[in-house]
Amino acid sequence: MAGIRDVAKEAGVGVGTVSRFLNDSGYVSEEARTKIEDAMKKLDYTPNELARNLYHKKTGIIAVLVPNVSNPFFAEFVDCVESELYNAGFKMMLCNTEKESNAELEYLDMLNRHIVDGVITGVHSLKAEEYRRIHKPIVALDRYLGEEIPVVAVNHKEGGRLAAETLIENGCKKILHFIGSTRVESPYHERHYEFERIMKENNIRTICYELEWNRLDAQYYKEAVKDVMSQNIDFDGVFGVDRLAIECMNEVIRRHKKVPKDVKFVAYDGTYITEMVEPELTAIVQPIGGLAKESARLICKLINGKMYKDKNIILNVELKKRKTTSV
């Protein structure tokens, strides 16, 4: 295989000139450029990217950590963020942390070991301190990891308000409210607080069902719904993440109740699966493409040396009225 020396010899220029050309690191005359390009073509020379990266101290790789990419929210996020990073000239390394408890720490360590230039993290098994001690480009999706790490999230409080108002307008009196585990700090709890506050203000009863931490698999959602149903709770409205709302709705339909006549549903996240079931679910929709775009934009800026403190990017949610509510 041809090396940099062969290229220099063929082009009739010095090795240093070829090196400057390849690394875009100093003056190379137009004439020399043409000669080097011709020589590279003639010798079928491919620069060793590893060596170039070593020189630039950049790898062009960004790690994206999610609990589980088979969850439709994260699947859509990963899909979009990969496109955004690709367009910005970066490759994406993906890690599902749910199955491997040490993976999160290992990927953070890869920042130190110059394998990745930055990390976008949508997980939070580690204590925030672990993140704080790393002074490298990290962007958090919907997680608080300390004041040095910027957060991209939606306005969950607004999401909680829209969901509450919709169920109230629909005349619901006893509402089953699935809430995420409160074990970790995250902006997403705000939707639950706001939802509960509004319900209390309107004297409407809610039954809260707190989910286990870090369980996002289909099996668990089915179990949780079975567990709720076995308690013979009477409810006429449901608020929960897409898959829980769907599982719950299916169970309600199997028990010969009518949707939305007997029970109304508002799903949270509004991924494509809410449009894949019959009836289609009314949902608070997170702009996943927008979250991906902002996460990619921020990590690129951090890699280019910009620093942020207490930077939060908050996007708007949207209420999509479909067929599981009547008004």
Add this chain to the structure above:
Amino acid sequence: MAGIRDVAKEAGVGVGTVSRFLNDSGYVSEEARTKIEDAMKKLDYTPNELARNLYHKKTGIIAVLVPNVSNPFFAEFVDCVESELYNAGFKMMLCNTEKESNAELEYLDMLNRHIVDGVITGVHSLKAEEYRRIHKPIVALDRYLGEEIPVVAVNHKEGGRLAAETLIENGCKKILHFIGSTRVESPYHERHYEFERIMKENNIRTICYELEWNRLDAQYYKEAVKDVMSQNIDFDGVFGVDRLAIECMNEVIRRHKKVPKDVKFVAYDGTYITEMVEPELTAIVQPIGGLAKESARLICKLINGKMYKDKNIILNVELKKRKTTSV
């Protein structure tokens, strides 16, 4: 930041000894090892992984190419293959090729440029010749890319047979059959051939609807179903991939027909979404975890220097009878 020279000085050994120690590339005495480890700890020295990779000519990264990770089949595959690769000591670089037509070629090129050690590809926009000229570790998921590239797939012929027999047993007489684009060579066409063969043998009418090539997005599936429905075709049985079967079933239900009484459905792939709708779909289930395991195992073997010719790994599918068929 401390460098290899500082470590050598602190440990009182030569730079070459530290290099041999770090790269595990020659004799280093026990005494020197202890001194180097102590010095590294004292100086908080982290070896530059890029430099080590350059030495070993390995990056520990495998690229996985899929058309679209938000498609549930690929989401589950990526989820599983990432775990398998992680356990084998590799990181996964993920690329969705649907949005970027040049990405496939670019990732193959990364094999040549020493950025990744291997590629697992579930896409096929490129001509097989592009793959054949690369003599590096590549494994194809459900695609024929030439005799030098091993294929991991399921027994689609058996899948087609099981689907056909199920719909025949259920008394279907006019069957709507969604078929994948025949524009590319893939093992998956065999299910359609076998399905059609058996139907012909049994004098059962099928209406074939060929899908556009490389369209796996939710929007397209909805459009395809609308297109079929607008043609006022009369059918009592449907065979198609999960999302098409689901969209079609929802439309049938909206038109006040009963499932499975009036129309029977058999879905292909059997991802979690077939269990997320009501009624749950009878499906031919591909063992996605098994496909991931075999793909990971093969790519690791290829990276370790093993060569294959005409190697096909064919896994069994499973018929899951659920609620969209009666017998």
